[in-house]
Amino acid sequence: MNAPFLPLTRPDIDEATIAGVAEVLRSGWITTGEQNRAFEAALSEYAGGRLVRTFSSGAAALEVALRIAGVQPGDEVITTPLSWVATSNTILTVGATPVFADIDPVTRNLDLDQVEARLTPRTKALMPVHLAGLPVDMDRLYAIARAHHLRVIEDAAQALGARWRRQRIGAFGDLVSFSFHPNKNLTSIEGGALVLNDEAEALLAQKYRLQGVTRHGFDGMDVDVLGGKFNLSDVAARVGLGQLPHLARFTARRQRLVRHYFDCFERLEGGAAIKIGVELPPRDFEQTNWHMFQIILPLQRLRMRRADFMAKLHARGIGSGVHFPPVHLFKLYRARGFEPGMFPHAERIGASIVTLPLFPAMSEEDVGRVVGAVHQILQRDSKDSQAILV
Numbered sequence: 001m002n003a004p005f006l007p008l009t010r011p012d013i014d015e016a017t018i019a020g021v022a023e024v025l026r027s028g029w030i031t032t033g034e035q036n037r038a039f040e041a042a043l044s045e046y047a048g049g050r051l052v053r054t055f056s057s058g059a060a061a062l063e064v065a066l067r068i069a070g071v072q073p074g075d076e077v078i079t080t081p082l083s084w085v086a087t088s089n090t091i092l093t094v095g096a097t098p099v100f101a102d103i104d105p106v107t108r109n110l111d112l113d114q115v116e117a118r119l120t121p122r123t124k125a126l127m128p129v130h131l132a133g134l135p136v137d138m139d140r141l142y143a144i145a146r147a148h149h150l151r152v153i154e155d156a157a158q159a160l161g162a163r164w165r166r167q168r169i170g171a172f173g174d175l176v177s178f179s180f181h182p183n184k185n186l187t188s189i190e191g192g193a194l195v196l197n198d199e200a201e202a203l204l205a206q207k208y209r210l211q212g213v214t215r216h217g218f219d220g221m222d223v224d225v226l227g228g229k230f231n232l233s234d235v236a237a238r239v240g241l242g243q244l245p246h247l248a249r250f251t252a253r254r255q256r257l258v259r260h261y262f263d264c265f266e267r268l269e270g271g272a273a274i275k276i277g278v279e280l281p282p283r284d285f286e287q288t289n290w291h292m293f294q295i296i297l298p299l300q301r302l303r304m305r306r307a308d309f310m311a312k313l314h315a316r317g318i319g320s321g322v323h324f325p326p327v328h329l330f331k332l333y334r335a336r337g338f339e340p341g342m343f344p345h346a347e348r349i350g351a352s353i354v355t356l357p358l359f360p361a362m363s364e365e366d367v368g369r370v371v372g373a374v375h376q377i378l379q380r381d382s383k384d385s386q387a388i389l390v
Contacts, residue, residue, distance in 0.1 A: 130169065
């Protein structure tokens with residue numbers, strides 16, 4: 001009997017959370033309310049007591065963070081070209097200019113040497129991305145920010161549960177944005193959150209997320225900033241509340257599965273007649289939350305494209321993904337002067353990276369099945385062999 005299709009990811013939502021959502025629906029209050037405030041309080045406790053405000057998405061949290069940091073038209077924000085396009089799109093949304101710096105080919109995060117080389121008098125903020133849940137070098141990042149009087153907006157969409165020197169991402173630093181999309185380690189269906197520095201920033205975040213409105217008394221209302229519609233519903237907040245107590249278990253399970261990924265790749269590669277030569281991610285179990293497990297295909301040694309490889313995986317009942325194409329090569333950004341060849345590491349990795357299935361409900365057998373399929377496909381299509389069966 002064929003094995004069931006193995007998706008790229010699948011959220012793990014328990015029955016207590018499902019029942020809690022039903023209670024919210026029956027209550028008649030389903031927009032932003034008590035559940036949202038409880039979720040913010042729980043996230044604040046997770047972040048070491050720092051103030052947290054929720055949003056309808058991680059992208060909304062990033063946009064509000066930029067506005068709170070005072071980023072305006074004419075300002076520049078340095079970020080990575082290897083991220084979900086929302087990272088740089090939010091910079092454009094506030095009228096500023098995204099300035100890309102190439103990535104480190106090992107960590108796949110921002111190369112901080114490249115960041116320093118791109119500083120100008122117009123640089124207002126740094127926006128690093130903790131790709132796949134692996135933090136950037138936070139010590140050096142914040143040293144650069146302090147030396148040049150810059151704000152830092154951490155795109156930690158993928159990094160809830162990650163740590164830097166045993167401190168949770170979000171428990172220190174400047175503005176830190178999380179995402180709770182269904183593919184993240186913790187979901188609220190859709191949603192995000194922003195970790196803030198003080199009450200003034202928290203109040204401003206609340207204004208920006210709901211049309212700039214401030215209420216007082218039964219009928220008092222005023223608007224003093226131009227806000228949007230970014231509030232999180234109580235239905236979504238209840239899902240997040242149910243998920244948060246399981247975050248440590250989710251992370252530990254992901255780590256066990258990733259260890260098995262490494263073991264399987266090393267065992268098969270060691271005994272293979274032809275070395276397939278995939279690049280594995282850094283083997284970091286101290287800091288990474290293992291949001292994703294990504295390999296780099298040796299395309300120069302293959303007779304197929306990445307899309308062909310992914311199609312062959314799919315035919316074997318295995319999902320996969322691309323995270324991410326280089327942002328600067330999208331039409332929107334090429335129209336702004338970006339060209340191929342500007343960021344060679346991001347371009348090579350962005351053209352050959354593949355995300356393999358990883359979620360808590362997977363089994364070690366699932367991992368072995370994925371790695372076996374990867375080896376079969378790559379060995380059969382290697383230029384080094386006409387057809388080697390494993």
